[in-house]
Amino acid sequence: MNANPYLPDMATIVEVIQETHNIKTFRIVLNNEQRMKDFTFRPGQVGQLSVFGVGESTFVINSSPTRKDYLQFSVMRVGEVTTRLHQLQPGDQIGVRAPLGNSFPVEDLKGKNIVFVGGGIGMAPLRTLFTYMLDNRKDYKEITLLYGARSPADLTYKAELPEWTSRKDVNTVLTIDNPSEGWEHKVGLIPNVLLEINPKPKNTVAITCGPPIMIKFTLQALKKLGFEDQNIITTLEKRMKCGVGICGRCNIGTKYVCIDGPVFTYAQLKELPSEL
Numbered sequence: 001m002n003a004n005p006y007l008p009d010m011a012t013i014v015e016v017i018q019e020t021h022n023i024k025t026f027r028i029v030l031n032n033e034q035r036m037k038d039f040t041f042r043p044g045q046v047g048q049l050s051v052f053g054v055g056e057s058t059f060v061i062n063s064s065p066t067r068k069d070y071l072q073f074s075v076m077r078v079g080e081v082t083t084r085l086h087q088l089q090p091g092d093q094i095g096v097r098a099p100l101g102n103s104f105p106v107e108d109l110k111g112k113n114i115v116f117v118g119g120g121i122g123m124a125p126l127r128t129l130f131t132y133m134l135d136n137r138k139d140y141k142e143i144t145l146l147y148g149a150r151s152p153a154d155l156t157y158k159a160e161l162p163e164w165t166s167r168k169d170v171n172t173v174l175t176i177d178n179p180s181e182g183w184e185h186k187v188g189l190i191p192n193v194l195l196e197i198n199p200k201p202k203n204t205v206a207i208t209c210g211p212p213i214m215i216k217f218t219l220q221a222l223k224k225l226g227f228e229d230q231n232i233i234t235t236l237e238k239r240m241k242c243g244v245g246i247c248g249r250c251n252i253g254t255k256y257v258c259i260d261g262p263v264f265t266y267a268q269l270k271e272l273p274s275e276l
Contacts (some may be wrong), residue, residue, distance in 0.1 A: 024085075025190070046059060063128060
């Protein structure tokens with residue numbers, strides 16, 4: 001971060017990937033070569049992307065710290081800032097304030113089985129940790145990825161799915177809500193498929209992100225499977241506003257998502273006013 005936490009770094013968009021009809025992935029490079037070379041972050045941390053004259057919004061850095069050619073952010077078009085972001089092209093300038101927030105406990109997760117449960121754009125924060133673990137595969141035991149969406153067209157990172165499903169050291173399960181012609185994977189709602197694949201809770205941590213309704217029923221499924229609250233992790237980065245604990249708009253009870261989060265265990269969330 002700059003000494004002034006409100007001052008963004010200037011960056012250039014180097015690639016734009018159309019993920020779905022309303023989600024684009026942006027790969028960016030900081031204009032200051034030394035800043036880009038020295039830039040570090042932890043899986044789960046976020047950045048504020050700013051379109052000058054329009055505003056800024058929070059997005060997880062979904063590239064991995066192990067891959068430093070660019071920073072990657074995925075943006076769903078839902079409002080004024082994200083609509084303007086979707087109009088940008090390679091070569092355009094953008095502001096970046098990052099890294100912000102806490103991160104997934106990668107050190108504490110070493111030696112454990114990991115179950116990722118992602119829905120739709122919720123795969124973005126999981127992708128950074130998933131990729132990080134693939135690049136440090138020996139540090140983690142069994143890795144399961146359950147990723148779903150309404151339809152095949154709503155799945156993000158389609159270019160990477162063949163690699164994920166073909167790897168022998170990862171159990172990747174894809175699902176969609178309803179049957180679709182040519183679909184060769186699971187059909188069913190994510191919580192139901194989670195119960196079907198039946199991951200064992202012993203020495204296992206579950207990490208989930210997706211639409212609130214999906215998270216709600218995924219948490220219920222994980223509890224039914226016997227997962228302890230402290231072994232369930234989720235992320236609430238969409239609550240973040242200023243990112244540095246000043247504006248107070250992301251507070252949940254006594255906690256600030258931008259300072260105490262955005263990564264929380266279910267045990268931590270249960271002590272706060274309901275957010276799921």
